[in-house]
Amino acid sequence: MQHGYIISGINSNCFGCEACAQICPQECIELKYSFNRFWYPVIDVEKCTNCNLCKKVCPYEKIENILSSKERPVAYAARTKNNGLLEQSTSGGIFTELSMPILEEGGVVFGAVLTDDFKVIHQSAVNIEQLAVMRGSKYVQSRIGQTYKEAKEYLGKSRPVLFTGTPCQIAGLKTFLGKNYNNLTTVDLICHGVLAPDVAIYHIKALEKEFDTKAVKVKFRDKQQGWKKSLSFCVEFENGQSYCRTGKEDRFYNMFLSNYDLRECCFECPFTKTARVGDITLGDFWGIEHTKPHLFDDKGHSLVLLNSIKGEEYFSKILPKLIYEKAQLEQSEQQKLKRPTEPDIWRDLYLRSVLKNGLEYTVESFSRPRPLWKKGIRYFQRKFRKII
């Protein structure tokens, strides 16, 4: 049996949205774990009938056709009035508030969950318990699996559907569906990029070893020290102990923020702009303490972008549940609406080390605080890029 990448030439740009695998009538496309530790589509050429449906649904070259928005969406600073929910959510708790009307109407919400073996996957929720596990950002790439197909079935049965995910996942859904559905609302996230999933698995398992017990609850971003300092990774263990460290001290955040191990396509992400793919976009309203200080309470605030009439109408349903104010896009310090994340200067070295020495050794050596000379090189690299 011969195997080869299907979308030759643009493979490094593959988002891993899995639209191609789900559309294939021969079921001959499989997502395979690649040497760079992300999943990529591979075709069984013996079964393939060259129908080209996989190429038709690949969102990479169709981005301009599937955008929901005008260049300048309507922007809001918003957060839920429910303080308990706010505490459990990453930003302003808007994801849960948007999901509630769908569940109340007997609809289905799609989002990312962390499984018992610490993998992040997309799945559907039809009740509050299933919704609760979607809450909170998990900063590794989520597997879409068969969820586009599942969503299509619900849409065909006239059930309301809310699909949430990174912009490339929403793009994949839209090209997979190939037409507009009145009963579908899409929510994309402002996105730094997705980290290789095995880094999270390694980190949690290493903590289990260190604490000599099982992890029962994992929070990729905790707000106990305030939302502004909320880049902290927290784990609760079976024996009652807990672990909580902020960005610089935590192995996972060191990896996420140093940009060694993001998916290749994230460094050229075509969605880091104000024209958006979802009906609604959610992110953090960074800088709110300067631009709207009367709203700032360090409990979490979302930047909400309404990118289509559908998005505006949908958002108006949940306004009574929110503290909100219209905003100018410039009032939020959102770098990820301007340009993609830049790869770290040591990224190649990191990736080569993973191949040669394994993930454990590499993560341990690269997640130590950087020596001053490395920081210096990075500083000049940034300056140089800015000048160019």
Ligand SMILES: Cc1cc2nc3c(=O)[nH]c(=O)nc-3n(C[C@H](O)[C@H](O)[C@H](O)COP(=O)(O)OP(=O)(O)OC[C@H]3O[C@@H](n4cnc5c(N)ncnc54)[C@H](O)[C@@H]3O)c2cc1C
């Ligand atoms: C990989 C990633 C990178 C992000 N980068 C930024 C950034 O640079 N700047 C910024 O302002 N905001 C970023 N966000 C968005 C932010 O962290 C919040 O998810 C968003 O503001 C919604 O918060 P909330 O309080 O409304 O709801 P929450 O309950 O916190 O949101 C949960 C939502 O995130 C989805 N989700 C969780 N993990 C994943 C995943 N791995 N893949 C796809 N969807 C997922 C859930 O399905 C749900 O829709 C990122 C999110 C992710 C997942």
